[in-house]
Amino acid sequence: MPSDISLTPASPHVRHGSNIGQPLTRRDGILKVTGQARYAADNHPAGMLHAVLAVSHIARGRVVSLDVVAAKAHPGVVEVMTPANRPPLAEDPDAKTNPFMFRLDLLQNDRVRYVSQPIAVVIAETLEAATEGAALLAPQYEAEPARIGLDADESFVPPAVGVGHPAEVRHGDVEQGLDAAVHRIEVTYETPAQYHNAMEPHAIVAAWDGDALTIDTPTQGLAMAQARIAGLLGIAPGKIHIRSPFLGGGFGAKGLIAGPQILGILAAQLVGRPVKLVMRREQLSGPVGHRSPSRQTMRLGTDAEGALTALSHQAKIATSSFDDFFEPAAGASHALYASPAIVTQHEAVRLDTGTPLFMRAPGEATGSIALESAIDEAAWACGMDPLAFRLKNYAEVEPISGKPFSSKALRECYTEGAVRFGWWERRLEPRQMRDAAGLLVGWGVGTATFPALMFQGEARAVIRRDGTGVMETGAHDMGQGAWTALAQIAADALGLELDQVAFRAGTSDLPDAGIAGGSAHTATAGMALHNAGAAVIAKLADLATGDERSPLFGAGNAGVMARGGRLHRRDDESRSESYAEVLDRAGLAEIEARGQGTADPVLQQHYAMHAHGAVFAEVKVDPELGQIRATRLIGAFAAGRIINPRMVQSQYLGGMIWGVSFALHEEAIADRRSGRILNANLAEYHIPVNADVPSLEAVLVDEHDPHVNALGIKGVGEIGITGSAGAIANAVWHATGIRPRRFPIRIDDLL
Numbered sequence: 001m002p003s004d005i006s007l008t009p010a011s012p013h014v015r016h017g018s019n020i021g022q023p024l025t026r027r028d029g030i031l032k033v034t035g036q037a038r039y040a041a042d043n044h045p046a047g048m049l050h051a052v053l054a055v056s057h058i059a060r061g062r063v064v065s066l067d068v069v070a071a072k073a074h075p076g077v078v079e080v081m082t083p084a085n086r087p088p089l090a091e092d093p094d095a096k097t098n099p100f101m102f103r104l105d106l107l108q109n110d111r112v113r114y115v116s117q118p119i120a121v122v123i124a125e126t127l128e129a130a131t132e133g134a135a136l137l138a139p140q141y142e143a144e145p146a147r148i149g150l151d152a153d154e155s156f157v158p159p160a161v162g163v164g165h166p167a168e169v170r171h172g173d174v175e176q177g178l179d180a181a182v183h184r185i186e187v188t189y190e191t192p193a194q195y196h197n198a199m200e201p202h203a204i205v206a207a208w209d210g211d212a213l214t215i216d217t218p219t220q221g222l223a224m225a226q227a228r229i230a231g232l233l234g235i236a237p238g239k240i241h242i243r244s245p246f247l248g249g250g251f252g253a254k255g256l257i258a259g260p261q262i263l264g265i266l267a268a269q270l271v272g273r274p275v276k277l278v279m280r281r282e283q284l285s286g287p288v289g290h291r292s293p294s295r296q297t298m299r300l301g302t303d304a305e306g307a308l309t310a311l312s313h314q315a316k317i318a319t320s321s322f323d324d325f326f327e328p329a330a331g332a333s334h335a336l337y338a339s340p341a342i343v344t345q346h347e348a349v350r351l352d353t354g355t356p357l358f359m360r361a362p363g364e365a366t367g368s369i370a371l372e373s374a375i376d377e378a379a380w381a382c383g384m385d386p387l388a389f390r391l392k393n394y395a396e397v398e399p400i401s402g403k404p405f406s407s408k409a410l411r412e413c414y415t416e417g418a419v420r421f422g423w424w425e426r427r428l429e430p431r432q433m434r435d436a437a438g439l440l441v442g443w444g445v446g447t448a449t450f451p452a453l454m455f456q457g458e459a460r461a462v463i464r465r466d467g468t469g470v471m472e473t474g475a476h477d478m479g480q481g482a483w484t485a486l487a488q489i490a491a492d493a494l495g496l497e498l499d500q501v502a503f504r505a506g507t508s509d510l511p512d513a514g515i516a517g518g519s520a521h522t523a524t525a526g527m528a529l530h531n532a533g534a535a536v537i538a539k540l541a542d543l544a545t546g547d548e549r550s551p552l553f554g555a556g557n558a559g560v561m562a563r564g565g566r567l568h569r570r571d572d573e574s575r576s577e578s579y580a581e582v583l584d585r586a587g588l589a590e591i592e593a594r595g596q597g598t599a600d601p602v603l604q605q606h607y608a609m610h611a612h613g614a615v616f617a618e619v620k621v622d623p624e625l626g627q628i629r630a631t632r633l634i635g636a637f638a639a640g641r642i643i644n645p646r647m648v649q650s651q652y653l654g655g656m657i658w659g660v661s662f663a664l665h666e667e668a669i670a671d672r673r674s675g676r677i678l679n680a681n682l683a684e685y686h687i688p689v690n691a692d693v694p695s696l697e698a699v700l701v702d703e704h705d706p707h708v709n710a711l712g713i714k715g716v717g718e719i720g721i722t723g724s725a726g727a728i729a730n731a732v733w734h735a736t737g738i739r740p741r742r743f744p745i746r747i748d749d750l751l
């Protein structure tokens with residue numbers, strides 16, 4: 001993408017430099033591949049003890065006894081923390097004053113609300129001693145029947161879904177639209193519970209120094225974590241220093257600080273020494289969130305020409321017995337297809353599980369698999385090619401709100417993807433294509449979409465007398481490449497080269513960059529950096545234009561721009577001086593400014609903002625064995641300005657692989673009697689391995705968005721998953737003539 005693309009400028013002073021748009025490799029790549037990148041659990045402060053969680057093995061009831069005596073008698077065990085001796089909290093962990101505050105299990109009593117709930121913490125000189133001590137606790141329970149599975153309980157209409165969207169949205173008269181339809185379908189799809197299973201489990205190293213606390217822990221939201229800890233412990237946020245330079249994956253599970261991390265802090269407080277607590281893989285299937293299972297009923301009607309007359313998306317989802325995060329699955333139908341009548345509804349059940357949470361593309365991933373399958377079924381009912389059907393129902397404005405899109409290059413994505421895939425060679429009827437080995441071949445398409453969100457972020461920019469710069473924002477690198485992409489924005493914002501700017505991120509003593517979630521981090525933190533850079537350059541320009549010794553004197557503030565470490569007159573670029581000269585003459589060692597990154601409420605009111613894409617999938621199915629292989633996946637995505645095409649491509653490829661996972665592999669299986677997750681390990685929780693990953697291609701489609709923010713950035717992190725799973729399901733139908741309605745698709749579904 002050309003770097004001189006014209007944008008609504010946030011500041012007249014900064015011309016976009018040469019860093020944005022470059023496919024740079026990760027600046028932290030060498031650190032990572034050589035093992036030098038320090039993850040939370042790599043920290044070992046002097047005197048550190050090891051803490052191990054003891055967790056419940058029942059889903060509902062009470063802990064009636066723990067053999068603390070036996071645990072403490074084990075050599076090396078220093079202390080056992082239970083509800084009896086856990087240090088007091090300033091705030092009830094079950095209190096909730098905003099939707100982002102999740103209720104936590106911090107040993108407040110003997111109640112058990114789900115399997116793998118922490119019931120004690122054993123602290124010892126070694127990991128082995130703590131692990132053995134935890135086993136010796138041998139808890140006894142009073143168990144009550146567990147409510148497991150979507151049929152387990154009375155359902156109810158939740159007050160809100162996601163973090164505050166209405167559970168029901170209506171536009172037009174759906175029943176009338178269905179009555180008037182020439183073709184109608186009504187189908188139900190089921191998706192399973194999934195666990196985030198990041199490679200790095202939740203971990204914390206906590207060290208107290210008097211009333212000050214230093215923490216190494218992976219988080220997608222430094223400032224929110226700091227505030228939550230401060231509230232629970234009753235100490236000032238400024239007393240808490242969190243370091244989170246790298247995350248070994250987050251996917252939403254590290255968006256909010258989880259109970260086990262707080263227990264690590266309390267354990268350190270109890271023993272008066274630094275403590276490290278690392279969750280074991282199977283312990284993650286409880287207190288740190290998961291994706292809710294869903295049952296989604298789609299009712300679609302079309303006229304004789306294949307235009308939608310009604311779209312109804314009803315989702316049944318689950319939450320925990322004690323909190324209220326609801327997967328906003330039906331929301332996927334709000335923004336994609338034009339229909340005079342759309343209704344989306346949610347109903348929920350309370351289960352004895354940990355509270356579900358955001359998991360990569362929460363709502364859209366779960367919901368789009370149903371929507372994209374149903375759209376395919378409707379196309380078949382109309383006798384239409386599924387891509388032609390999607391183009392027929394292309395939304396020129398956001399269907400429910402009626403707002404124009406800030407930009408939407410979905411048509412270009414369809415075209416680009418279809419051409420590369422060779423889509424128009426496809427046979428309309430299923431079970432018509434075979435490869436040379438006799439395998440059934442199927443082709444499917446799915447539309448990808450994800451909202452372009454922004455949260456609230458801040459950055460600090462400094463220009464030093466030697467002409468170099470510093471840019472600071474408490475951003476988070478989950479593996480998505482924030483250290484690289486944000487530094488590119490930072491350098492351009494200062495009119496400097498990347499190696500002239502010290503870019504600092506990943507700790508809580510920097511300005512709040514906002515949560516790294518909702519695919520909003522690059523836009524939020526990036527705009528904060530952009531604005532901070534513009535503000536510091538403006539200050540520098542003021543110094544120069546107000547000083548008669550400067551060649552820029554009298555140019556007027558807006559008559560100056562920054563480039564290559566120098567301020568230039570706009571009307572005569574040969575008249576310039578370096579940042580160093582300006583600061584030197586002013587007798588300043590450095591100059592600094594802050595900037596904010598946030599969505600513009602006026603533009604938000606006027607425009608619908610979404611990224612889009614089209615994913616084309618080929619699968620091969622063995623007609624005798626039913627074995628399914630995804631063999632080819634081409635995704636074409638348009639998401640505004642691309643800061644670093646290499647990183648963005650990686651995000652898309654990762655999302656597409658998760659789509660393969662959603663369609664064909666991933667499922668948490670709960671024992672219906674005990675509520676235990678039977679496959680809470682990476683051997684049995686299936687995700688695609690290299691041999692399962694098809695030939696992949698992610699195409700970056702040009703899109704210029706003049707409204708979404710001054711840099712034109714939309715998010716790219718979550719969209720890849722949304723079209724891919726449906727495309728694969730549709731390809732399986734096209735190969736076999738059997739419509740998958742339960743995910744992941746299994747061999748036995750095809751026999």
Ligand code: MOS
Nearest residue numbers: 252359360517518
């Ligand atoms: Mo993402 S589920 O917003 O971390």
